[in-house]
Amino acid sequence: MSELTLTANHLVRAAALPAARGRSTEWTTLIGRCLRLVRRNLDAMITSIMLPVLLMLIFVYLFGGAINTGTAYVTYVVPGVLLLCASFGAAGTAVTVSQDMNGGIVDRFRSLDVRGATLLGGHVVASVARNAVSTALVFGVAFAIGFRPHAGPLDWLGATGVLLMYVLAISWLSAVAGLVARSAEAANGFTFLPMFLPYASSAFVPIDTMPHWLRGFAEYQPITPVIETLRGLLLGTPVGSSWWQALAWCGGLLAVGVTLSGVLFRRRTGS
């Protein structure tokens, strides 16, 4: 190729530096991608729905007869199962985030000027969507086996809000775990923590039946006030100070998750 055509060619091309895109396109595109990944990953979706439903059936029909909570056990246990379901679903964020971080996909997005907040935020929004579906299904099965809430529209709204806050908090904390983990398998290991916390809370059995040393932990860990708030709103039991404790826990964990993930993302990407 002659020098002349080279120059002419590159001058023509130089005139057309592609335009920058808006931030809203960045958000909608990244959220769209994560939602599509959720839909394509049926295995994970089925597990995150089947597991809580199966656990609910096991607790109600196998253990329930032996547990005395003062009400029908199905009524007592549904808020706990909802939370277990939410914990499990939200913890999956750790796996999806670590897949992006360890597979070089993060570099593709960074070379497209996508910020860490959007990349991680897309996963969190997808997690909320995934949880909305699985929560609805758990409610459906719960109704079918005799769960009868006493809640007005405001109570439902409140319960949805508390669950949403909880899912957001656990999702962002899981994103942190996904940023720390060096492989998707390691990130998967993290998901056991939020899954087991509900057992050491008032989710399945009243706290005063637990041994003394465990009672202190169960009473002051974040899951218990969230569950008691849900129970209060859905069943009309006394909420007491649980609601603000629940909001404080969720808000605090959310703030920690968002801040830490920002710091870790910058550290992981070396910028």
Add this chain to the structure above:
Amino acid sequence: MAADSNGIEVEGLVRAFKDVRAVDGIDLAVAPGEIYGFLGPNGAGKSTTVHMLTTLLPPTAGRATVAGFDVVKNGPEVRRAIGAALQEAALDPLLTGRDHMRLQTALHGIPRHERARRSDDLLERVGLTLAADRRVRTYSGGMKRRLDLALALVHRPRLLFLDEPTTGLDPQSRNALWQEVGRLAKEEGVTVFLTTQYLEEADRLAHRVAVLHGGRIVADGTPQELKAAAAAQRLDLTLADRDAYAQVQRVLGDRALHADPAGLTLGVGTDGSAAHLRQLLDEIDPHSALVRTFEVRGATLDDVFLALTGTTAEETAGV
């Protein structure tokens, strides 16, 4: 360099990870429309350099200008001017080829009505039209590389960075990719910065080559210049037996450009003149007892590599 240029200028670029200097002060200039080969073994600092030039990694010291923009101060402008296909194509196994194109065109801010056509054109150009709606999980290594190249081209970049684009590909896929890269530079005036550990690839594609070793550029020039500088020709000697082989190897020492113990063959650089050949043979085999046959051949980039780095590319690549 003027801001409208699509070349690359690098001065004293350094990147240190803790106390290791992965890139240890490199200078280079790539002219617009040129294919520049960045050749080196694993761990030489090729990918680290590409990450700095594509703004993914901030340099520890030095300065780099890509398409007329400083990679530290004008990151967003650099990113819009360049396309990059980085090592091990980073794709979502659950998404289809077309999903990826849709994502990439949207994130590049290409107007909605142009996205589908641009995607179809590029998928056709890299031969993925039939596989466009299949999930990437089902793609072969060559298909993934081709999709990665199509993704890097959606915004019609003036500069293209390819980090080991053909590693792990079969010869047929490699040839197809070489053809497309050559076409982009020739017909569309795209500047290409290409890293590779394959000498053949650099020889075949690049207008100019830099040899990287231990984070430094140890040689640069056209493939022909490099070959000429190392040794215009190579004298290959086939020795009579193992003892003769060992003896000649001792005499040659570091000068041996090629060593094949199984074939009892040793190679040494020469200018190809009769006088030099006679002198070499007299020095190596004064009693005409050790060398069975000899052959004079043109030097390959392999010889250059060996002469410059003291290892063969294959050894360091673990092939």
